[in-house]
Amino acid sequence: MRISLLQPVIDRPGPWASVYADIAHSTEDAAKQQELTASATTAQLFALGADEATCGAVHEALLLRHEGESGEHSGRVLFAAHGEVVLDTPLPGPPATPFAAWGPVPRVTPFLAAVGDDPVCLVVRLDRAGADFAVLGERGTEDAGQVSGADWPLHRTASGDWSEGHFRAKVENTWEHNAGEIADAVRKAFEECGAEAVVLIGDARERHLVHDKLPEPLRALTYESEHGGRAPGAESALVDRDIAQVRAVQEREHIAQVADRFRTGAGPGGKSAPHAAAGIPALVEAAREHRIDTLLVSPHGSDIARQLWVGSEADQLGVRGTELQYLGEPRPAAARADDALVRSAAASGADIVVVRDPERAPSGGLGALLRWTDADTADGAHH
Structure with a gap:
């Protein structure tokens, strides 16, 4: 698990307020519910011995509406110390048990249990001309650059005389060359971003060409999605599902590996x-x-x-x-x-x-x- 997100909380001395809140959204009285949650949480922290400045900062943070939160309920976790909210981040769903705690160290374990191993995944959207890279991990999706191959000739023609055959061979060579360039760029991006898996998205032929040109150890960590393409928004729900499945497999395998090493x-x-x-x-x-x-x-x-x-x-x-x-x-x-x-x-x-x-x-x-x-x-x- 990557805990860089928690670093500001880990590095700072307490005492800490740790809040796991269940925030109502789409109910008619959502704003009222949010206010009640904020007040009850603050009262609880104050009763536990938290200082007024930290209670005030938590109260204010719990009243904020956050962009992009959907569904009837969402979970949030807040860590605050010395009058400042140091981390305020969404949970994958409502917390199993909403609570507020005050103590010398932050209550980060329920947060780690909620977010899971969160493996980092390199997503490669490719076509014959190149590829766009994105890194999916604990901070959401981040752009990771692109690579362009040779852009001529890329398309076959339909007629059958010698010159067309010669041209088709050149097209094949360009595809091969570009697949090699993309594969090399995938290797570099994989090493730089610390990913644990790669997902290739694009037409089957290009995916296979690039996959075959990857070095052996990386090939074993590379998956192909049969959905979507390089164009943004192409079958995005199905692509998202494929990426989520790859990350779930990586998480299971990593945990099993660590548990086995511990046992032996x-x-x-x-x-x-x-x-x-x-x-x-x-x-x-x-x-x-x-x-x-x-x-x-x-x-x-x-x-x-x-x-x-x-x-x-x-x-x-x-x-x-x-x-x-x-x-x-x-x-x-x-x-x-x-x-x-x-x-x-x-x-x-x-x-x-x-x-x-x-x-x-x-x-x-x-x-x-x-x-x-x-x-x-x-x-x-x-x-």
Whole structure:
């Protein structure tokens, strides 16, 4: 999961107001409902100890109408601190449980569970003359440039004398040449944008030509949509559905891969156990030492709501409050284990994966793949 969207929230000290709101739209009294939601949420935050400035900022944000929100209800999540709403972003649907929380770390875990793994996908709309690139991911759709091939000759003619045959051969060569140019540009764009999959959109012949010219590892991550074309708006609903299916497959495969590595304890580059950590004490230690490569979180684990102690810095966390004094934090505060570990892991650049399947999830709902272990360090010192 890409958590760059959450970076402003992760990097800033709290305390934090975290709000998961269900906003009514198309009902007759939608504005009134929105006002009631804003007032009730603000009152709840104030009762939990939030300062007036932060309550006011949340109240104002909840009253705003947002463009493009449709359906009867939509979900929004807000994170606010020190009188400022730092992040206000839509959820894929209404929150499972609307709530407001006030605490030393933001309640980001329900947000991660709602948005899922959100794999980044490179969408390539192509024809014989070139291709347009777009990157689909956590920030919606972003233009990623285009490539143009040779533009002459591109069209076959119908008659059959020698010169026409010669011309047709030239057309074939131009198509081949352009497919190679497009494939090379796809490879570069894929590497630059950090995508996990490619979707080719266009006529079958061009799609196949480009697909065949991609390097082998990239070909395995490239899918073809039978709908749409390079022209904007061509069968867009069907194309959107195809892209959504590709992203869903990528998400499932990524989660399964991470869960399997966790179960076998495999480390980076396939090194064997013990490159996995389980249990709160081991995870806290790994987080403090910035050793977490990927944090696994299950929304239903028994450990996720356990109490940890945290300081203002992301790597200041402990099982007991007294540990924080050794870490230079004179006023430790209590926080949920999932949120404390997510904040710490995200701050050190770790990936975070939400594992919904209880069969694959770590015992207790929290686990980690590690960048290295103490044993690795000892081996390094020994050599």
